Amino acid sequence: MGSFNIKIISTETAGDLQKNKTLLSKLPTSSLTDELLSHALEGTPMIKFGNGSPKIMLTSGIHGNELSPQIASLIVAQTLEELILRGTVFMIPFAIPYATMESSRRFKGVDMNRSASKKGYLSNKILKTAQNLKLDSLADFHSTKPHSNPGVESIFCSEKPSPQSKKIAEHINKATQSKIICHKKAGNLYQGALEDECNLINIPAVTCEVVSQNSRVDQGSQERSCLQMKAYLDYFGIVI
Numbered sequence: 001m002g003s004f005n006i007k008i009i010s011t012e013t014a015g016d017l018q019k020n021k022t023l024l025s026k027l028p029t030s031s032l033t034d035e036l037l038s039h040a041l042e043g044t045p046m047i048k049f050g051n052g053s054p055k056i057m058l059t060s061g062i063h064g065n066e067l068s069p070q071i072a073s074l075i076v077a078q079t080l081e082e083l084i085l086r087g088t089v090f091m092i093p094f095a096i097p098y099a100t101m102e103s104s105r106r107f108k109g110v111d112m113n114r115s116a117s118k119k120g121y122l123s124n125k126i127l128k129t130a131q132n133l134k135l136d137s138l139a140d141f142h143s144t145k146p147h148s149n150p151g152v153e154s155i156f157c158s159e160k161p162s163p164q165s166k167k168i169a170e171h172i173n174k175a176t177q178s179k180i181i182c183h184k185k186a187g188n189l190y191q192g193a194l195e196d197e198c199n200l201i202n203i204p205a206v207t208c209e210v211v212s213q214n215s216r217v218d219q220g221s222q223e224r225s226c227l228q229m230k231a232y233l234d235y236f237g238i239v240i
């Protein structure tokens with residue numbers, strides 16, 4: 001119990017999350033939260049829970065102004081800390097602490113969910129980390145404002161080249177009724193989304209969206225994001 005370790009995967013992204021008062025007011029109070037906030041001052045923290053196979057990763061905060069999944073990550077992390085797991089769960093709750101501090105969609109003017117294929121960008125570092133860790137899967141959690149694209153609670157996946165992506169989406173859909181948005185082939189619509197780039201290197205991946213205004217946490221949105229995360233963990237039978 002209480003066994004985890006934290007590693008910094010990028011230092012250029014460092015930020016003081018305590019400056020984002022909306023985020024801070026919703027984070028669970030725990031020693032894990034305190035530790036993550038202090039590690040975020042050094043860069044992008046990645047937590048590891050458990051050991052062995054399967055090995056999966058949950059990421060959030062690729063868009064810094066999407067707060068609900070970043071809060072959900074910490075709630076789920078707190079649960080994982082107290083459980084015995086079958087396999088390894090890596091979590092990156094705040095992909096870009098600096099962007100989250102500023103509540104900004106972009107980092108250095110760049111949308112990190114369109115640049116995972118470009119060397120040197122944070123999302124590309126996550127992709128390389130996923131590859132080096134030989135992950136069995138990755139799920140990237142976002143929030144979408146009403147009447148935008150997609151604007152509804154949803155799960156993005158693709159049929160090719162990693163068909164398991166769709167299976168994972170179907171499992172999450174059963175548990176949450178989030179709408180499945182499935183593309184025939186990863187990366188066809190646009191390039192550089194973390195999910196697509198993972199699928200293209202045969203790491204089955206999905207993107208999950210809950211509905212909330214940007215830079216805010218609409219009521220219930222972090223709970224919906226938690227449900228998606230738990231359904232994802234459940235697909236891999238992580239929690240015994």
Ligand SMILES: [Zn+2]
Nearest residue numbers: 063066142143
């Ligand atoms: Zn997003």
